[in-house]
Amino acid sequence: MNSSKIRLSITTACNARSPFFFDMLSSVLESGYHFRNTEFVIGDNASPLDGDGKTARDFAARYPDIVRVFRNEVNNGVGGITQNNFENARGEYVMTFGYDDIFVPFDIDRNLDFLDAHPEFAGVTGKKRLFNSEVGDMQQSHGGDYSVFATTLDARINDCGMIWRASDVRESGGCFPKNLPGMPDFMPDVVNAAGIAVKKVFYFDNQLHGFYRKHPNQHTALMGDRYAQGYMQMRKSFIAAYPELWDALYNGKRFVVTPELRFPAMILLGIIAGGMENLPIEKRLAACDVAEQIMPGDYAVQEYRIKYLFQLGRYREVLDECLKMFALDRGVYTRLVIMEWTIRAAEKLNMPTQLFQMARQNEQREFFDLTPAQRELFEHTIARARELK
DSSP states (O other): SSSSSEEEEEEEEEOOOOOSHHHHHHHHTTTTOTTTTEEEEEEEEETTTHHHHHHHHHHHHHSSSTTEEESSSOOHHHHHHHHHHHHHHHSSSSEEOTTTTTEEEOOOHHHHHHHHHOTTTEEEEEEEEEEETTEEEEEEEHHHHOSSTTTTOOOOOOOEEEEEEEHHHHHHHTSSSTTSSOOOOOHHHHHHHHHTTTOOEEEEEEEEEEEEEOOTTTTTHHTTTTTHHHHHHHHHHHHHHHHHHHHHHHHHHOOOGGGGHHHHHHHHHHHHHSOEEEEHHHHHHHHHHHHHHHHHTTTHHHHHHHHHHHTOOOOHHHHHHHHHHHHHHOOOOHHHHHHHHHHHHHHHTOOOOOOHHHHHHHHHHHHHHOHHHHHHHHHHHHHHHHOOO
């Protein structure tokens, strides 16, 4: 490895004997990326001696200047091994992958240069295409424009090809944020982002960063409802961390949003608007109004307002809000949200929707279409998934 400073650490973890891990490592190490000032850190979380840890060590022997393997003799959980990987990473930036993801070549250096020039961003997240070994292409993408307001509602990020600024991760306390005690010890990508979100935002890159595998043994699938419980636990942690601010926002009291409280206030308002049961819609809408005053341009504020206006049957106001949201010009993901709600409201008002339908199809093509090279890799990935099933 070049003796100069490490710019990027790519990390993943394993703890079992998986048929997918070999393909995940191959997708990165045989991608053609230059790997200058780059390392690949693999955390072996007490895998069987003939399991994925052996696969990791075999790759380390093949790529001794790039791959570093660290083994825990005791499984310390997905959050623990992710934390270990961040601690062992030497790079200024860290790019993370799950053991069953597939890396799709994208302009990594452009993302790193962007973060160099924009210290106000804690990282870059991109699009992921979902697939399943049984059904093939799921015609779904994961990832979208980042929102502070939606931090504990639907973060729309995962660790498949996500790039983090290492200093921000460490300052927040990593996978168990020191500024938010009581956070869940799993779903580390979401929890870690929540710890950073009290100070910084993430940039959404419209490039495809990876193929995200869904299967019965997937960590998310095995957790089931525990992820919903995890989001609920996150909300409780935020409320406990900012009790006076929560009391003011929840009860409509006057308060001053200082710069250091701007992001926490947005997150708490998101909890009021979308993360609590049995609240009147008008109270949720009031939270959206306050959030828009604090941080104009956070698209999820308008998205939730549109949702509640629609529930109240105020369809013309929905269309007005869609126009305001369109003016944000945040990107293709946001435009897809706008088109969906515009069509639904127009149908309720007996308005023609053909032009909106065509616009939605164009946006869907932009969001979902693969290049010929990506399509070839995708078809190969699905074929391999079926072989390994």
